[in-house]
Amino acid sequence: MLVTLNDVLKDAQRNHYGVGLFNTINLEMARGVIEAAEELDSPVIIGTAESLTKFTPLKELSWLLRPMAEEASVPVVLHFDHGLTEPKIIEALKLGFSSIMYDCSTFPYEENVERVARMTEFAHMFGATVEGELGHVGANDNPDADVDMYTTPQEAADYAARTGIDALAVAIGTAHGEYREKPVLDLERLAEIRAAVDVPLVLHGGSGLSDEDFRNCIKGGICKVNIYTDINLAAAHAVAAYYNESRKMDRLIPEMVAAVKAATIEKMMIFGSQGKA
Numbered sequence: 001m002l003v004t005l006n007d008v009l010k011d012a013q014r015n016h017y018g019v020g021l022f023n024t025i026n027l028e029m030a031r032g033v034i035e036a037a038e039e040l041d042s043p044v045i046i047g048t049a050e051s052l053t054k055f056t057p058l059k060e061l062s063w064l065l066r067p068m069a070e071e072a073s074v075p076v077v078l079h080f081d082h083g084l085t086e087p088k089i090i091e092a093l094k095l096g097f098s099s100i101m102y103d104c105s106t107f108p109y110e111e112n113v114e115r116v117a118r119m120t121e122f123a124h125m126f127g128a129t130v131e132g133e134l135g136h137v138g139a140n141d142n143p144d145a146d147v148d149m150y151t152t153p154q155e156a157a158d159y160a161a162r163t164g165i166d167a168l169a170v171a172i173g174t175a176h177g178e179y180r181e182k183p184v185l186d187l188e189r190l191a192e193i194r195a196a197v198d199v200p201l202v203l204h205g206g207s208g209l210s211d212e213d214f215r216n217c218i219k220g221g222i223c224k225v226n227i228y229t230d231i232n233l234a235a236a237h238a239v240a241a242y243y244n245e246s247r248k249m250d251r252l253i254p255e256m257v258a259a260v261k262a263a264t265i266e267k268m269m270i271f272g273s274q275g276k277a
């Protein structure tokens, strides 16, 4: 069934587990994620990011994801991750996404507040939930140009109150994409942020963290974890591994679905969301 972030994250926050957002770009990835959630009886957040719409147009992907979310036997949030431009976010809302992120983390603080507050009011009229980001989670493949800026607890409290967001992405040492060296997570900072705000906290740049990193972050108050790179690699590796054996799409499709499903199940078990649907 299609639900919003509030329907899954409030329970996760109360009961100290994490719900994964798995970003997808095609039917095979989407099927792998939904099948994993159904098999584990886990709530799930599925979606795509604005930067990924260059591979798969948002409209076409929504034609797959929205009915799949509605027909799933478990709660599924349809989330538009890292919305960067207002027209694209509005398009996502009109296409039936039940949740959006407006990423203004590279803007000056006051502009981030002002833009996200306005978008939150608008998205709430659609019945959709909103995630904002404070501080900035940078990119591993562009570490010099896209630097991490850690979230400060005081600003987090002010930001959540003034924007009215439903979930807050925090920067505590992770980065997007594949890690070159082991990230150092600032769990002390996470605890301070958790104490300062009531809204559910979100961890970006989760692909490649250790199981222990995830457990520590979830224990420390993270209740939504974003994953893309890991399931993207799982699907691609499946194609590479089976290509010589079966050079046909109809043989490769089930392998891709199975690989994404397995990678998703692995993450859900670490996050502790199994049996929580």
Ligand SMILES: [Zn+2]
Binding pocket: 082, 137, 176, 204, 205, 226
């Ligand atoms: Zn992210």
